[in-house]
Amino acid sequence: DADVTQTPRNRITKTGKRIMLECSQTKGHDRMYWYRQDPGLGLRLIYYSFDVKDINKGEISDGYSVSRQAQAKFSLSLESAIPNQTALYFCATSDDLAEVSYNEQFFGPGTRLTVL
């Protein structure tokens, strides 16, 4: 079984709808991240969480919210979806290592979201 799973894998929705993307991990990591990938732009960080009570905005958090329901679960919500939120969304996890300089991130398979 995959260590980091995302549901749904694909979603088509309409402008104004509320959407939730879910991420679960079995790696036992404390840190979890949400990124979006757009063609030609690489990956950009939306939100990150260092533990259940520690949630932080990334570089493009406007229009998104998150919930860390448990160590293993981190959900991303679009309260009112708009077309420019059409993208590939990735969840990632990492361990909380003492060595700050290196901290491998493990990615889920992604959710392709289309907002019409």
Added chain:
Amino acid sequence: GDSVTQMEGPVTLSEEAFLTINCTYTATGYPSLFWYVQYPGEGLQLLLKATKADDKGSNKGFEATYRKETTSFHLEKGSVQVSDSAVYFCALKGGSNYKLTFGKGTLLTVNP
């Protein structure tokens, strides 16, 4: 702030050709450097890493050397295979920061 610049794609090669994907970075302190690979329909996987100057990361025939003097971390492979077709991302993590900063990605297509 931190930034990563990698060569624009797409790159198309024949099987057994030599591959270089250039990556340069701007960062404060002493970042760790990474190459991630994204195969079609999948998430990103760590391909290799280097955590200090002159370190060479290697995996699956790919190599990259952390060059502090030129702020570079170019990815190379001596003989590519069709199965290497993927998008490759260069990334850095700052010395005092959790955050990964990614380049824009380079699409590699290897033809038989």
